[in-house]
Amino acid sequence: MAVALVTGGSRGIGRATSLLLAQSGYKVVVNYQRNKSAADDVVNTIRGAGGEAIAIQADIADELQVMAMFVEIDNAFGPVTALVNNAGILFQQSTIEELTADRINHVMSTNVTGYFLCCREAVKRMAHRHGGNGGAIVNVSSAASRLGAPGEYVDYAASKGAVDTLTTGLALEVAAQGIRVNCVRPGLIYTEIHASGGEPGRVDRVKDLLPMKRGGQPEEVAQAIAWLLSEKASYVTGSFLDLAGGR
Template identity: 75%
Template sequence: MERVALVTGGSRGIGRATARLLAQEGYRVAINYRQDHAAAASLVAEIVAAGGTAQAFAADIAEEAQVMALFAAVDAAFGPLTALVNNAGILFQQARIEELDATRINRVLATNVTGAFLCCREAVKRMALRHGGRGGAIVNVSSAAARLGAPGEYVDYAASKGALDTLTTGLSLEVAAEGIRVNGVRPGFIYTEMHADGGEPGRVDRVKAQLPMRRGGQPEEVAAAISWLLSDAASYVTGSFLDLAGGK
C-alpha cells in the first residue's frame, strides 16, 4: 500500500524535520503550511532532490473550509491518506494570565485544538474501515507544557496542549477497532523557531541547565519518535504518549 503522510505546520521546526524523515522512509509527503510559502517550497525541493516525493499545500487549519480543501487537495495529489501528523500550533508573547485577552486565547485554541480536531475528523473519514478506508495512524504533537503548565509564559498554550492530549486519548479509543492508531508526542525545550514567537529565541539555552539531561533537544529527535509511532513497529501502540523533554 502506498504510504501517504500529511504533516501540518510542516515548513519549519519539528514539522519540517518530520516531513524530511518520512520522505526518506518512502512516504509521499504532503507538507501543510499557513503562510511561509518559500520555506515550504524549499523543503519540497530538498526532498525531491534527494529522490523523495513531496508537495506543499497552503491552509490555515483554524479555518474549517480550508481544512476540508486541504484534505481534498491531498486526496487528488497523492491518493488515500495513511498517516497524519497534527503538528501545526501557535503561541504568542510570553505573558501572565492577567495580560491575556479573549482574542489571543481563542486564536490559540482555534489552531491548537479546533484545528487538530478538524484534521483528525477528515483523516478518520478517509482511514476508518467503517468508511471504506484501509486504516492508518495519527500522531498529535503536544508539548511538555501540557504537563508542566508553562506558568508565567504560556498558560493558554499549555491548556491547548492539555486539550490535545485528551483528544488523543479519546480518539484512540473511539477508532481503535477501525484500523486507526492515535498517539501523541510531548516535546519540550526543543531548538525551534517557535521560541522566537514567544519573544525569547534563546529560551532553550536559558533553561537547559535545569533539565536532567542538561541540554535542549533537536527537531530530528522528535521526528524520529513520530516516525516510529506511525510505523508498523508500533502496530500495537495506541493511546500512548512519548515525552521528549530531556527528563523534565
Template identity: 80%
Template structure:
C-alpha cells in the first residue's frame, strides 16, 4: 500500500483524481483548505467503494501548515509515493490594468509558492538521496499558461506559467533520485472554479471555439494524471500533457 497526496481535492479535478487514484489502490490523502464537508464527502465516497482515504486540512500557501500536513502523513505506515499539486485559486475576470497587488500576491502565494512548498516536502520524503523509495509528482497547470487568458485572468495564467517552469526545473533536479515530475495543462473543464471568476457558465459560452466543440470533464483530466503517476509512464519526466480539446 502506498500514499498519494492530492491538494485541493474537495472539488473539481482534485476530487475526480482522488476517486480515480483510490480505485487504482492508493491510500488517498484528501487535502482541503476550507470546505471540510466537501472533503469528508470525497473520503466517504472512496470508503464506500472499498478504498482508503482520509482528509487533511492545510492552506498550501502557508509554510507552517504545509509542514504540519506532511508531518501528519509521516505518522502513517505507508510511504508517500505520489503528489498531485492541484489546489489553485482565481478571482473575478479582470484586465491587467485593474489588478491590485493584493490580488496578484494571493494568486501567486497559492498557485506558485504552494506548489513549491509541497514539492519541497515531497522530495524530502521520496528522494533516494534521503533514503526514500522514489515517487512521482504531477503539477496541474493550465492551457492559460500558453494562451495568456487576456481580459480575464492574466494573473492566474502567469501563475501557471511559473508552474510549468517549476515542472521542468524540478524534473531535471530529481530525475536521478527516483522521482518523476510531470504536468497536465487542462483547458476548459467543467468545474466549480469558473464560478470563482464570476461566470459559472463560461465553458458553455466558449466551447464552440474549441476544435473538439465541447468542454472537458474532470474525470478526463484525472485519468491523465493517474497515468503519469503510474508505472506505465515510468520513462516520462519533465513532460506536459495538453488536455484542452485541441486548443
C-alpha cells in the first residue's frame, strides 16, 4: 500500500496535495507544526471520502521529532513510500540590512535541514540496500530560488536554492536504490504564506507582471506533485517542474 507523508500538509499546497493523494489511493500522513484543527480537518475530509489518513504533529527542524514521526508512521501505516517535502517558513518582507542571524538560521533550519532530515528517514525505508521497495520524493522549492526575491525574502530564496541542490544531489545518490527525487518550483500561488511576509494580498498586487496574468491555485501545484510521485513519471528523476505562470 502506498503511504505518503506530506510535511506542512494542513494548509495551502500541502492541504491540496494531501487531498489529491488520498483520492489517488494513498494512505496519507498530514504533518503539521501548530495548527491541529487545520490538520484534523484535512484528515476528516479524507476519511469522509473513504480514504485513510492520520495527522502527526512534528517540527521538521527538530531531528528527534522527525525520527519519532517516521516511527509513528511505520507503526500506523507501514513505511513511507512517497515523501512530499512541503513545510516551509518565511518572515516579514525585508532587505538584507534588516536580517538577523536568528531569522536566517530559523529559515534554514526548517526549509533546508528539515528537508534533509525527512529525506534521510525516507531513504532509510525506501532504499533497496535497506530492504525497501523504492519510492519517490518530491521537494517543494520555489521560483524564488531562480529569481532571488530581492527586497523581500532573500533568505527564503537562498533556502530554496539549497532545496534545488539537494534535489539534484540526492536524485543521483539514490537513483540505483529505486528512489526517484524531483522538485516543483511554484511561483505566486494563493496560499496563506504571503500573510507571514506581511502582505496577504501579494499575489493580486503582482499578478499582472506574470505572462499568464494570474496567480496559481494550490490544486495546480498538487497535480504536478501527484504526477511526479506516480508511476506515470517512472523514468523521471532529478527534474524540476516550474509552476510559475511563465515567469
